[in-house]
Amino acid sequence: MSYAAYAICLKGIIWREGLRFLHQRERFVSALVRPLVWLFIFAAGFRQVLGISIIPPYETYILYEVYITPGLLAMIQLFNGMQSSLSMVYDREMGNMRVLLLSPFPRWFLLLGKLIAGTLVSVLQCYAYLLIAYFWEIEPPPLGYLTVLPALLLVGLMLGSLGMLLSSLIKQLENFAGVMNFVIFPMFFASSALYPLWRVREGSPWLYYVCQVNPFTHAVELIRFALYTQFNPLAFAVVFGCTAVFMLGALVAYDPSRGLMALRGAPGAAA
Amino acid sequence: MNAPALEARNVSHCYGARKALDDVSFSVGRGKFCVLLGLNGAGKSTLFSLVTRLFALRQGSLAVLGCDLQREPRKALEQLGVVFQSRTLDLDLSVAQNFYYHAALHGIGKARANARTEELLNAVQLADRAGEKVRNLSGGQMRRVEIARALLHKPRLLVLDEPTVGLDIGARADILKLVRGLIASEGMSVLWATHLTDEIAGTDDVIALHKGKVRASGAVTTLLEQTGASDIKQAFMLLIDEEALA
Known part of the structure; x- marks a missing residue:
């Protein structure tokens, strides 16, 4: 070859993913509506409750909406990663x-091609969200729109690989509800997406430690710093390391000679 | 070297404690229409999952035109066209888009893919539906599209897992005629899995698979001689009759 x-x-795989995304307009709308609901309603309601002190990378006092924007970007990618995992389970059932x-x-x-395709779709969603958020007075530095791109790509790959790894473990479509309850919600809430960690520490020290070891926290921080043209080495190291581990896990899981598919068999092929 | 189109040697496969395939050996000759005949649960789909590398081969060996599936998987897959039992087309994409995607997965560029798509859709008489979404096609048309798609990269062995399931009599006959015609026009070999004896022609080879074991294999005439049956249906029933075998 x-x-x-x-x-x-690679082009073919990306093209198909893009085409599927375009065909499923409701998927695009719901992917955008979800973070916007958080932004327009949740953040507006919480603005008065949570005061945010000056913490890096911010140099002034910020509104709560500004604080949760990186978390919502990561949320878009989290849902996208899990959704592609859902589509892989579905694809497997459908035979795709x-x-x-x-x-050959x-x-x-x-x-990897499938992961890259899914990541590109999630990055598009993130920029669509940033565009709308701009009119809601969330205005990161202009250069931030560029520097956030590598962070979004890496976080997209990490969450996509996690989704792929999970998809190899999920046998049926119905089990996806379990992924929502046991992966998406805990990852999102036990992170720095909605509240700064020093605040969490005041409330519950153990939750603070949980947040610290949650890779999603580091994904959020990597995006947060990148959006303000700064680099967070710890967040990068964790996200990079987790991407490598999840990706390796997914590749092993789908390898016919070693993987879980071989041990367990796929739906419709047990006869 | 004139290796068979497909050769299975001592292939076994288990799901937990249940043995789905037990020491299966057979070969599909070049240019042959070979029927893998077995009831539901005989192990046909397991065999297909092994041939298509969805499952790992744990015991035995499989070779496509002399290329061992484990040692040279890429070479083997390049020569293999597959039609699965369940539908594998992307329903939201058009027929042509499905073909283009499949071509890309085999590293075939757009120009070559377009030419081959046109040629194949003509062969299955669906050239006028190229731009249509697959969702709008009938069951028989979808099958024809899947068969044409499996031929896009010019494989030399086509394997089909119960391709006529769920089709009416007319569509079934069409599909059979189409695939038999392909052996002549494309010069390839076919492994056709089914549980329907009326899909077998007198010139075919048959592998009778029952409860994971090959009960007999060879030309239809050989099987008839071997069992003393008057037709292949009777021959198959005799072959899978446990008491008669005991």
């Missing part, structure tokens, strides 16, 4: 996953 053939394959895995390209390349 030549490099050109690899490029054609089988078509993907029949390709190496399996790691196919799965």
Whole structure:
């Protein structure tokens, strides 16, 4: 296989993901509405309750809406990552996953292609959100819109790989509700997305430690700092490390010679 | 080297304690229409999952045109076209878009993909539906599209897992005729899994699979001689009759 053939394959996978996204307009709308509800309603209500002191990367007092914006960007990507995991379970049931895995390209390349495609879709959603948020007076520095891009790409890959790993563990579509309860909600709420960690520490020291070890906290902080043109090395290290671990896990899970698929079998193939 | 189109040697596969395939060996000759005949639960789909590398092969070996599936998976997959039992088309995409995606997965560029799509859709008489969403096609048309798509990268072995399930008599006959015609026009070999004996022609090869074991394999005439049956249906019933075998 030549490099050109690899490029054609990757392009095809990204093209299909983009096309599916365009066809599912309600998915785009709901992906945007969710964070906007948090921004317009939740943040407005909480503005008076939570005072935010000056913490890095912010240099002045900020509104609560400004504080939760990076968390909501990460939330968009969290939902997107889990949604692509849902689509992989669905794909597997529908057989599309089988078509993907029949390709003669190496399996790691196919799965990585799917991850990249999903990440690009989530980044598009994030920029659409930032555009609307701009009119809600959330105005990061202009350069921040550019510096946040690598952070969004990396966080998208991390959450996408996590979703992919989970999708290999979920046998049926119905189990996705469990992912919501046991992954999405705890990850989101036990993080710095909605409240700064020093605030959490005042309320509950143990929750503070939980937040500290939650990779989602670091994803939020990586985006927060990047959006204000700053680099957070700890957040980067954690997100990078977790991406590598989740991705490796997902590749192993989908490897026919070692993976869970082989041990357990896929739906519709047990006969 | 003239290796068979597909060769299985001592293949076994278990789901937990249940043995789905037990020491299965057979070969599909080049240019042959070979029927994998078995009742529901015989192990046909498990065999397909192993051939398509969805499951790992734990015991035995499988080779597509001499390429071992474990040692040279890419070479083997390049020569393999697959039609699964369940639908694998993207319903929200058009027929042509489904083809383009499949072509990309095989590293085939747009120009070549377009030419081949046109050629294949003509062959399955669906050229006028290229721009239509797959969702709007009938069951039989979807099957024809899936078969045409499986041929996009010019495989030399086409494997089909119960491709006529859920189709009416007319559509079933169409699909059979189409695939038989492909052997002649594209010069390839076919492994056709089914539980319906009326899909078998006198010139076919048959592998009778029952409860994970190959009970007999060979040309239809050989199986008839072997069992003394008057037709293939009777021959198959005799082959899977536990008491008669005991």
